[in-house]
Amino acid sequence: MTLTPLVYWAQRHEEIFLRVELTDAQNIVVDVHENSLHFRAQGHGAKGQNEYDFRLEFLLPVKPEVTHKSTQRQVNITVRKEQSGWWERLVIQERKPAFLAPDFDRWLDESDAEMEIREKEERRNRLKASRHKEEGFVSLKTGFLFVYNLVQFLGFSWIFVNMTVRLFIFGQDSLYDTFHTISDAMFLCQVLAAVEVLNAAFGVVRSGVVPAVIQVVGRNFILFIIFGSVEEMHNKPVVFFVFYLWSAIEIFRYPFYMLACFNTEWKTLTWLRYTIWIPLYPLGTLAEAVAVIQSIPIFDETKLFSIPLPKAIGTSVSFSYILHIYLLLMFLGLFINLRHLYKQRKKRFRTKKRKAN
Ligand SMILES: CCCCCCCCCCCCC[C@@H](O)CC(=O)SCCNC(=O)CCNC(=O)[C@H](O)C(C)(C)COP(=O)(O)OP(=O)(O)OC[C@H]1O[C@@H](n2cnc3c(N)ncnc32)[C@H](O)[C@@H]1OP(=O)(O)O
Secondary structure, eight states, X not given: OOBOOOEEEEEOSSEEEEEEOOEEEEEEEEEEETTEEEEEEEEEETTEEEEEEEEEXXXXXXXXXXXEEEOSSOEEEEEEESSOSOOSOSBSSSSOOTTXXXXXXXXXXXXXXXXXXXXXXXXXXXXXXXXXXXXXXXXXXXXXXXXXXXXXXXXXXXXXXXXXXXXXXXXXXXXXXXXXXXXXXXXXXXXXXXXXXXXXXXXXXXXXXXXXXXXXXXXXXXXXXXXXXXXXXXXXXXXXXXXXXXXXXXXXXXXXXXXXXXXXOOHHHHHHHTTTHHHHHHHHHHHHHHHHHHHHHHHXXXXXXXXXXXXXXXXXXXXXXXXXXXXXXXXXXXXXXXXXXXXXXXXXXXXXXXXXX
């Protein structure tokens, strides 16, 4: 014998919710045909473990597609109304079937349901507005990063091309006047590079703050203190090697970032950005260390930046002591950044491989 389960119902403007009181329901069949719903399942209901069945003739047309979800305690059915609106009752007959009752857990009267719709609408509008704001911020950020990367790319390309052409034309002689011909452009690019520390610190890009600080402070120390403030260093060939090694990576790194701004990549460029630091970084650090070592006797002689001691002690502390400490810091910085770049490389090529699989 088939039995009828208890069915609770509630409505919204768009849909009907039915809750069928059946525990551990199995073999559930829910059919909607010509506005009538037929339910059949086995489960544990008011009359114990049995086959349960019911039929409902809806008051108004409904859509034929129906969704149902069973939990351990009940089966929840959602039927969509053909036309949005409020029904004065669920079924066509005026006397409701005995097994049907309002679902007070979900029950709303018409005005409450309208309020719910309004709230939903407001929530949707708020979400849309915040998405618009976010999109605005993203496009502003992308525009800013693109322009920044473009300026740096142009700056470092000018430096690299200029030095290469001069090397071809003037040969070894070009090594001695790098500072005079290139330093203004390098000052500009390296001052701008401070933006990279801010970008990392404020989360504009996903780079590490410490590696960015080491990179920018390290280079600017060499550029402004060792080269910029010591005239005797201006015509040393080491300036050529430092500037050339710095710009050799940047002519690949910045275009790589420019493409990244538009979620695009060119595989060769990605490979170059994440590979050529392997020889360049140690060589660049070595060239910087040579510059520091060459500047030590000059600082000793000129007493530039020396720290005066109280009169009772006499003399002053030469800046060269700071430079000795800096040489140690350089190798610590080199280690931190090599490790960081190695991790970035591994991450980049690992994710790429995974995506390809
Ligand atoms: C306070 C104490 C200071 C003490 C100082 C001590 C001195 C230490 C001296 C150390 C020696 C320095 C030697 C050095 O000067 C020598 C040379 O430079 S030689 C030349 C070779 N050099 C290089 O190869 C280094 C080049 N520089 C860098 O790679 C970066 O500056 C570095 C911070 C080291 C690493 O970059 P980052 O952490 O940003 O890694 P990614 O490039 O992989 O970027 C991560 C993600 O962020 C996105 N991103 C980053 N920047 C931008 C941007 N401008 N525009 C758009 N997108 C950007 C990037 O796309 C990555 O995104 P995703 O993760 O989605 O792929």
